[in-house]
Amino acid sequence: MTSTHSTRVDVVVIGAGLAGLTAARELVAAGRSVAVLEARDRVGGRLLNHDLGDGQVTEIGGQFVGPTQDHILALAKEVGVATYEAAVPCERVYVRDGKARRFAGHTPPDLLALPDMGIALARIGRAAGKVPPAAPWRAPNARDLDGMTYETWLRKAEVTGDAVDLINIFLNSAYGGEARDASALFSLWYVSTFGDEIHPGTMERGTGTSGGAQDSRFVGGSQLVATRLAEELDGRVHLSAPVRRISQDADGVTVVSDAGDWRADRVIVAVPPLLASRIVWDPLLPPQQDQLFQRLPFGTLMKCVAVYDTPFWRAEGLSGMGLLRGGSPIREMFDNSPPDGGPGVLMGFLGGKEWRKWAHRPAGERRGAVLRSFAQVVGERAYDTVDYVEQDWTAEQWTRGGPTSVAAPGVLTEYGEWLGRAFGRVHWAGSEFSPYWNGFMDGAVRSGRHTATELLHQS
C-alpha cells in the first residue's frame, strides 16, 4: 500500500479496453498527459484474439460489428483495421430436439414458431420504441416495466413459449443469461440501444447478421483495433498494473497500482462497474453509486472454438451458422474462420443456463458435448479438430463474466440516474455507460469519447 514515488500526469485512465484507450487517445489529442493502467498483460479487455499460426487469428471475445456502429467502424478505419463480411453466403442449420434442417436466409424453418416470433418482434419493437436510450427510467411506464422480469413481460405480451425460447437463444449470447435475469425495462431499453441517434434500435438489427450487429468482422481480429490504439499511445499504456486503491483529495487523485503509484488531476475509470466496485475507494463511492454497482452483475459466457484444416462445411453449401434448440450446450454458432479461408473455425456460445450446467464439468466431457452440437450443424467431420479452445470469461480475473452487465428489476428506475455520474475527480467510461450499443464495441468507443469530452470541459 505504501510507495516512495508517484508519477504525475494530467489524467490516469484505468483499463485499456476500447473505452479507456479511446478516452486516452482523445485526451492526448487535446494535449493532456495521460497514463493508462491496465491490470492484464495485454490490452483489449473483452476483446481477445486467438492465434491460429501462420499470421492467422480468430476471436474468443467480442468480434462482430455492423451498420449504425459508426464509432467503432470509423475508429478502426483510422487505425488501419479493415472489415470483412462475417456471414458465408451458404445455408444455415436449424436444430430442434436433435433434428437438423438446412435453410437459406435469416428465417429458421419452423412453421410453428415463426408466426409467434413475428408477433413477438412487433410487440417488442413497439414497447422498445417508447424507451429513451439515454434515460430509460423516463419511459412512460418505466416503473411498471421495472417491476417485472423480461420473462414475465414476454408472457404478459402473449409471446409463446416457442418465441421466448428463440429470444433466449439471443439473450444467451447477448446477456450471458435469459429473459428472467433482467428487468423488462432493462431488456426493452437494451433493444432501444441497437441503433444510433438517427436509426431507432430494433431487435432485428441486434440479432441480425447481414445488415445487423453480426454483419462484419475485423481483418486481423477485433483486438487489433485495441493493439493499434495502444501503439499510438506510445509508452503511455502500463500493463500488469492492477489498480488497488483510488484516493481523492482537494488537489488531485492518487492511484495505487501493483506497478506503482500515479498522481493525477482527474481519473477515468474504464473497467466494468462490478470491477470498479472492488477497488478500495477513499473516500468511499457514494452509497447510491455503490448500490448501483452492486446491482450490475455480469452474465455468464464461454466461447468454444474448434479449428479445422479447412472450412469444410462451405463445400457442402453450409455457412457453419446454426441455431440449436432443445438441450444442446451450444445454442448459437458461427463460422469464425479468418477472411482468406485458411483454417476453418467454428465458434459456439456456451452461455447463461447452459454455462451454469456445463462450466464446472470436466473439460473433456464439455468438449465432447460442444463438438456434438457442432456435428449436428456441419456433420461428423466436426470431431476432426486440429485444435479446440475455450474462453470462459467468468474465470478471467479482470472481467469475471460476459459479455456485459445486466440489470435485474428495480435497478434502472431506482439507480439508473447514477450511471456515469462523475464522482468528484473520477469519471466513468465503458460500454455499460453508453446509450447506444450498450455492451458492444461501439458503445465502448462512444463512451470513451463522451467521457473524454466531459472531462475536457470540466478541467
Added chain:
Amino acid sequence: MTSTHSTRVDVVVIGAGLAGLTAARELVAAGRSVAVLEARDRVGGRLLNHDLGDGQVTEIGGQFVGPTQDHILALAKEVGVATYEAAVPCERVYVRDGKARRFAGHTPPDLLALPDMGIALARIGRAAGKVPPAAPWRAPNARDLDGMTYETWLRKAEVTGDAVDLINIFLNSAYGGEARDASALFSLWYVSTFGDEIHPGTMERGTGTSGGAQDSRFVGGSQLVATRLAEELDGRVHLSAPVRRISQDADGVTVVSDAGDWRADRVIVAVPPLLASRIVWDPLLPPQQDQLFQRLPFGTLMKCVAVYDTPFWRAEGLSGMGLLRGGSPIREMFDNSPPDGGPGVLMGFLGGKEWRKWAHRPAGERRGAVLRSFAQVVGERAYDTVDYVEQDWTAEQWTRGGPTSVAAPGVLTEYGEWLGRAFGRVHWAGSEFSPYWNGFMDGAVRSGRHTATELLHQS
C-alpha cells in the same frame, strides 16, 4: 502487499460479527488456536449500540429477537445478556395519507385493506410452506417462482394493491427494498426461514411483535452480546484489521490485513458475500461462487432515532409504534427506549424506495421529514428532541447496505447450491448462509456454529 512476518494460528476468522465470533468461540472450545480479524475498530458487524449517556443505550443496527430464535437467545443467556419485552402495551397508530388512527393489538384499523391482507397471508403461507428452508431451489415449482419478481407473484396471487403496500412496509425494513427487488422464490423462501426445525416459518412470525420476530430486545443493547463474546475470546480479536487478500496453497492459507499477515490451516470468512467478493483472492473464487456473490446486493436501510427526555407518548396511551402509508419517509416506527424508561427513544426505518429518495437530500431536510412522520404518530412533541441520530448502513464501508442481502430472479435456482460451499480451505459463515432466520441475529449464530462444526469435521 508485502510483509516480513505472519502470525500462525489454526484458524483465521474474518469478521467479528455474531457469525464470526460464534464460530471462533466454538473453535476455541474445541482447542483450536484462532485469530479473529475485524475491519472496523469495534465488534458486532450489523449490531451497533448508540450511547444515550448515563449508562443507557439504544440500538441503531439489528436489535429484535423472538420465539424460535433459540440460538441467539441461548447464546445471549450464556454470556449474561438479558432480554425484555420490546413492545409497550399501549395503542399503536396507523397513518394513511396523513390521517392517523389509534388501534389496539396487531391489526391496523383499515376496513378496506384488512380482508385483502388476510387472504394475502393465507396465500403466502401456503406457497412458503412448499419451499424447503435448506434448499429453496428444490421447491416443487422453484423454476417458475424464480422467473418472476415477488411483486409479480403477489399480483398473480390476486393480492390487492392495498395488501402489497402493507407487505412492502415490512419488506422496506426486512429487505431494505420492495417486493420487486427480489424473486418470488427468494421471498417465499425468506418467509419459510421465519421459524426453526420444528416450527415452519410464517409471515406472521416474521412481522409480529409479541410472539414474533420483534418480541424482545436485549438489556444493554444487542451489540453487548458481541462485546461479551469478544471479551471471552480474550485477545484473539484484532480490530482495524481489514483483510485485503486471501491466498491458499497446498499447505495453508495466508491472510493479508492492514494489521499484519496471518497464516492458518483454514479460514472462515464471516463477512457479507458482497464484501467477501471485494477481497483479492488467490486463487480466484470459483466462477459460480463469484457469480453468486455478484448477485447478492444489499438492500438500502437507514435507522433514524430521536431521543427525548422521557417516552412522553406512553402517558398518552401510545406505544410509539406506527405504520405509515402514503408518502412519509418513515413507514414503520417503534419505541426504542431502554428498558427502565429513562430517556424516550423513537426509531424509524427509512428503507428501500424512501432511502433512495431521501438519502442524498440535505441532512436537515431529511431530519424534518422524519420528525414529521414521528409527529403523525406521537404528536407535536416529536419535534422536541434532545438528540437525533441517523445510521445509514449503505454508507458504512464494512457493510455497504442493510439489513441483508436480497436475491433477484434467477439467482437461487441457478446459483443457490453454491451458497456456503467451502472453497478449499475457506469456509463461509454469516446470516446470509442460514436456513433459519436468514438475515437475522439468530441466523448469524446458527451459521457460525454450523460452519465451525463443518470445519472441525474436516481438519
